[in-house]
Amino acid sequence: MAAVPSQAAAWPLSCRITAMLKSPSESTTAPSMPLDSAASLRGSRAAKGSRSLANLLSEEFENKIRQGLLQEGDKLPTETELVRNYDVSRTVVREALSKLQASGLVETKHGIGTFVLPARSTPGMVLSAHELSESVDVLAVLELRISLETEAAGLAATRRQEPHLRAMRTALQAFEQNFALGRETVSHDLDFHLSIAKATGNRYFQEILQHFGSMLIPRNRIASIHIPTRDPDYLKRVNREHEEIFSAIERQDADSARAAMRIHLTNSRERLRLAQRLAQEQQAAGAPGSER
Numbered sequence: 001m002a003a004v005p006s007q008a009a010a011w012p013l014s015c016r017i018t019a020m021l022k023s024p025s026e027s028t029t030a031p032s033m034p035l036d037s038a039a040s041l042r043g044s045r046a047a048k049g050s051r052s053l054a055n056l057l058s059e060e061f062e063n064k065i066r067q068g069l070l071q072e073g074d075k076l077p078t079e080t081e082l083v084r085n086y087d088v089s090r091t092v093v094r095e096a097l098s099k100l101q102a103s104g105l106v107e108t109k110h111g112i113g114t115f116v117l118p119a120r121s122t123p124g125m126v127l128s129a130h131e132l133s134e135s136v137d138v139l140a141v142l143e144l145r146i147s148l149e150t151e152a153a154g155l156a157a158t159r160r161q162e163p164h165l166r167a168m169r170t171a172l173q174a175f176e177q178n179f180a181l182g183r184e185t186v187s188h189d190l191d192f193h194l195s196i197a198k199a200t201g202n203r204y205f206q207e208i209l210q211h212f213g214s215m216l217i218p219r220n221r222i223a224s225i226h227i228p229t230r231d232p233d234y235l236k237r238v239n240r241e242h243e244e245i246f247s248a249i250e251r252q253d254a255d256s257a258r259a260a261m262r263i264h265l266t267n268s269r270e271r272l273r274l275a276q277r278l279a280q281e282q283q284a285a286g287a288p289g290s291e292r
Contacts, residue, residue, distance in 0.1 A: 053088055054095035061096070065105050065116055076106065076114040098263065102270030107237070110244040110260060135276050138218050142269045145216065146262060148208065149193065153245060153261035154254040156199035164199035168246050171195055175242065179235045186220045192242055196249065196261075218268055241267065 064070045082093045100106045108114045171192035197205040214220045241264040248257035
C-alpha cells in the first residue's frame with residue numbers, strides 16, 4: 001500500500017479522520033485523499049483495538065452533527081451499511097452508536113433506525129467527588145450486567161410464558177405511571193429486570209440480580225444520572241429501551257431481545273463513562289462543577 005502523502009498531516013483533524021474511515025466503495029465527495037493511501041480501520045484494529053475504532057467512528061459522526069452536516073431528524077446509515085462502508089465489525093459500530101446515544105446526539109428506534117436528536121442547551125451530567133468514586137463500582141456492576149442480562153433476555157424470549165409477560169407489563173406500566181407523576185421508578189425498573197431473569201427458567205439469573213437488589217440501578221446510587229433540569233428526557237429514554245426489550249421477548253425474537261438489552265445497558269455504561277470523564281477533567285482543571 002502506498003504511503004500517505006506528507007501534506008495530509010496538515011489537513012484538519014476531521015478531514016484526516018474522514019479519509020481514514022472512508023472505504024474505496026464510498027462516494028468521492030469527501031476530501032480528495034488518494035484512495036489507495038487511505039488507512040483501513042480493519043488494518044488498524046490490531047494496533048488500536050476495537051474501543052479506539054469505536055471512538056474514531058463516534059467522533060466522525062459527532063463532528064458531522066455538531067458542524068450541521070447531519071441535522072435533527074436525519075437518519076444515520078444502517079448497522080450493515082456502517083460495517084461495510086467503514087470496514088469494521090458490528091461490535092465497533094454498536095459501541096460507536098452507544099457513545100453517540102450516551103452523548104444525547106442520536107436515538108435508536110429498534111427496527112426503524114438511528115436518528116439525530118435536537119441539540120440540547122442544558123449541561124450534561126456532572127458528578128460530585130463522592131459520585132465519581134462511586135461510579136467506579138457502578139461501572140463494574142454494569143459490565144457484569146451486560147454479560148449476564150444480555151443472555152438472560154435471549155433465554156427469556158425463547159422460554160417466557162404468559163405469566164412472565166404479565167409481570168413485565170405490570171412493571172413497565174408502573175414505571176411509566178410513576179414517572180408521569182414524578183414519583184420514584186427504581187423499584188419498578190428493578191422489577192422489570194427481575195421478571196426477565198425469572199422468565200429464563202434458570203433460578204441463578206434471578207438469584208444473582210436479587211443479590212445486588214436496587215444497587216443494580218445506577219441512578220439509585222448516583223443521583224446526578226437523573227436531574228430533570230439537565231436531562232429531562234432521561235427516564236423517557238429508559239422507558240423506550242425497556243419497551244424495545246419487552247417487545248422482542250413478547251414476540252420470542254431472541255436475537256433482538258439480546259440486542260435491545262445490550263443497547264439498554266451499554267447506553268447506561270456510556271452515559272456514566274462520559275460523566276466520569278467530565279468530572280475528571282474538572283478535577284484536573286481545579287474547576288468545581290458548579291462553576292462550569
